[in-house]
Amino acid sequence: MPDTELAARIKAALGAVEIPGGGALAGYGGLSDIIVTSHAVAFAISVAPGMEAAFGPAREAAQKAAEAVAEGRKVMVSLTSDRAPATGQAAATGRPGPPAKQPVPGVRHIIAVGSGKGGVGKSTVAANLALALLAEGLKVGLLDADLYGPSVPRLLGLEGKPAVREDGIFSPHEAHGLKAMSIGAMLEPGQAVVWRGPMATSALRQLLRETDWGGLDVLVVDLPPGTGDIHISLFQQNEVSGAVIVSTPQELALIDARKAIDMIRRMGVPLLGLVENMSHFIAPDTGKRYDIFGTGGAQRAAADLGIPFLGEIPLVMSIRERSDAGTPVMVAEPDGAEARAFRAIVEKLLADLPALKHQDDR
Numbered sequence: 001m002p003d004t005e006l007a008a009r010i011k012a013a014l015g016a017v018e019i020p021g022g023g024a025l026a027g028y029g030g031l032s033d034i035i036v037t038s039h040a041v042a043f044a045i046s047v048a049p050g051m052e053a054a055f056g057p058a059r060e061a062a063q064k065a066a067e068a069v070a071e072g073r074k075v076m077v078s079l080t081s082d083r084a085p086a087t088g089q090a091a092a093t094g095r096p097g098p099p100a101k102q103p104v105p106g107v108r109h110i111i112a113v114g115s116g117k118g119g120v121g122k123s124t125v126a127a128n129l130a131l132a133l134l135a136e137g138l139k140v141g142l143l144d145a146d147l148y149g150p151s152v153p154r155l156l157g158l159e160g161k162p163a164v165r166e167d168g169i170f171s172p173h174e175a176h177g178l179k180a181m182s183i184g185a186m187l188e189p190g191q192a193v194v195w196r197g198p199m200a201t202s203a204l205r206q207l208l209r210e211t212d213w214g215g216l217d218v219l220v221v222d223l224p225p226g227t228g229d230i231h232i233s234l235f236q237q238n239e240v241s242g243a244v245i246v247s248t249p250q251e252l253a254l255i256d257a258r259k260a261i262d263m264i265r266r267m268g269v270p271l272l273g274l275v276e277n278m279s280h281f282i283a284p285d286t287g288k289r290y291d292i293f294g295t296g297g298a299q300r301a302a303a304d305l306g307i308p309f310l311g312e313i314p315l316v317m318s319i320r321e322r323s324d325a326g327t328p329v330m331v332a333e334p335d336g337a338e339a340r341a342f343r344a345i346v347e348k349l350l351a352d353l354p355a356l357k358h359q360d361d362r
């Protein structure tokens, strides 16, 4: 059935969902467009501040009504208000504050990997760092939250969509020893642009919290480039142990990286450090190093910003070729120089965050 037809059927089903104050959800002005992909259905209900709890039952009823006609697709209904509800101390003082941070079930630590701009190799670094953590004997997952360019399926060679259990919980893909989920599995090519704001954050929440991670020591989250709704939602709603920023040596990328770093700082998430990717070129025939972009830019920037410099990854054809073939260099050439560079970064991370290794800290 064409997507628009299914969207119309879902809207019709929402005609039976009552909203507070009377009337049906289908005719409510705060109901967003209904997005239908081959695997998922998503829509948002936006309510006045303070009305979130009152709309809770309507949201649940909407979820059930949509599921009944969604032909097996995962249904994501988000409830949003213009202002975050007041909680904790903020509530006591009458001031609005962000919702409390929550641990993710089945996950001890989250490490977010971000970048100022796209195309700097953030996903490549995230996947190889996840594999280097795995090589340290940790149980590791990789969540691709890069809505605008999900690349984890290509990097890890994932095929098809993740299985959904009867209770609606995702069973993640398993690849190279990692548990992996990608927001890409929920999207049609070219559809990312419509998944803005509440819909994107709702997708992230469900991927995080409605996946059977099965007891991970660390979940590496590949963020979209820059700063946006996904970042705010991840950092505000979840306990994140730290963030790694990936940058290329070019100054422009570093300026963008500074913005991302400032934002992470403001959100109170520990900055684990900066990784310089594509830092220099190694000639495949002679093994000679060429500093094509100049040297030390990221290292100086890290020092200026007062965050650790975690290390540099060379620009090498094999990293690209291995990634495109679905077998990251950490798996394909575990003893090579590039894999050693990723392992060295992970050693620094573990030294700075020893709790990652200690299983009994929660």
Ligand SMILES: Nc1ncnc2c1ncn2[C@@H]1O[C@H](COP(=O)(O)OP(=O)(O)OP(=O)(O)O)[C@@H](O)[C@H]1O
Pocket (backbone or CB within 6 Å): 115, 117, 118, 119, 120, 121, 122, 123, 124, 125, 146, 149, 150, 151, 224, 225, 277, 278, 313, 314, 315, 316, 317, 319, 320, 321, 323, 324
């Ligand atoms: N060190 C490297 N050497 C060679 N090629 C690399 C290296 N790092 C990444 N690449 C290649 O650069 C391209 C972009 O990498 P990747 O998708 O990881 O970047 P990204 O920052 O996550 O991009 P986006 O923001 O679009 O998701 C890919 O083709 C990847 O294989």
